[in-house]
Amino acid sequence: MTENGDCCDYCAMISEFIDGELPPDLCALLEEHLASCDNCTIVLNTMKKTIELYREDEGIEDLPEGVKRRLFTTLSLSDYLPK
Amino acid sequence: MDKSKITETEISIDKLIAQDRDELARFVEVYSPRIYRLAMKILNNEQDAEDVLQETFIKAIHAISGFEGRSSLSTWLYRIATNEALMLLRRHSPGTVSIDTPAEEDEEDQEALQIVDWSNQPEVKLSAKEVRLQINEAVSRLPLGQREVFALREIEGLSVKETAEILNVSESVVKTRLLRARMRLRQVLNDYFIERQKREVTDD
Ligand SMILES: [Zn+2]
Numbered sequence: 001m002t003e004n005g006d007c008c009d010y011c012a013m014i015s016e017f018i019d020g021e022l023p024p025d026l027c028a029l030l031e032e033h034l035a036s037c038d039n040c041t042i043v044l045n046t047m048k049k050t051i052e053l054y055r056e057d058e059g060i061e062d063l064p065e066g067v068k069r070r071l072f073t074t075l076s077l078s079d080y081l082p083k
Numbered sequence: 084m085d086k087s088k089i090t091e092t093e094i095s096i097d098k099l100i101a102q103d104r105d106e107l108a109r110f111v112e113v114y115s116p117r118i119y120r121l122a123m124k125i126l127n128n129e130q131d132a133e134d135v136l137q138e139t140f141i142k143a144i145h146a147i148s149g150f151e152g153r154s155s156l157s158t159w160l161y162r163i164a165t166n167e168a169l170m171l172l173r174r175h176s177p178g179t180v181s182i183d184t185p186a187e188e189d190e191e192d193q194e195a196l197q198i199v200d201w202s203n204q205p206e207v208k209l210s211a212k213e214v215r216l217q218i219n220e221a222v223s224r225l226p227l228g229q230r231e232v233f234a235l236r237e238i239e240g241l242s243v244k245e246t247a248e249i250l251n252v253s254e255s256v257v258k259t260r261l262l263r264a265r266m267r268l269r270q271v272l273n274d275y276f277i278e279r280q281k282r283e284v285t286d287d
Pocket of ligand 1: 007010033037038039040041
């Protein structure tokens, strides 16, 4: 496992591992590999961080006012818009 | 997310089918922000996202009597919205909308891995706004199929199974697209932070 090419096989496992969806036997295999591979450990850390970053402040915002007004009007529900 | 689940169960399908206006208004009120966000992520254009939003609810209200409750109401809506988005893209550029990864994209992902662990760098916190721009830019450049999976799974928080159902592809396709999208976005941030580090070194 000294070449990058081989490690790429672990990327898919790393992705599922982060989601907690990797089967236990593969988890063990991955953990064993991580213990001896800095490259994959960094992929794990930075992928986790990437996911964290793009999920951050993705809260549900209200629709922009004009968008909401036009939507309700199109659906003939404009009487439900706040006055 | 819990809050939206509660609201979902409060919407009465029967009343929607009866075209009860109070219920229709609530239905639109509850789901429209999510549908708009999804459309924005897939289309990256406000006017297009608004068109898809309107079409989605026109179709949904029209077709609600055919809703059989086999999937949740939101899954059903997401499916209508992703179809609308796809149709809009095809109308805008017939023949050029490809759902799959262009061949080069694969090779790009395998480009020289620079081994830097930036996940704990203080810069990540300091440059949140710039990081967000980088991410949005990168998402808009993902192939359509990956963008759809990204939006549904990562942003809307749906399961692999639900995402597969909505896009009418297998779960393994969802997983592959998700992995590619994640690897690509990770790579973009990787390059960004390495570049920043270089800049800071030369600035000193
Ligand atoms: Zn490795």
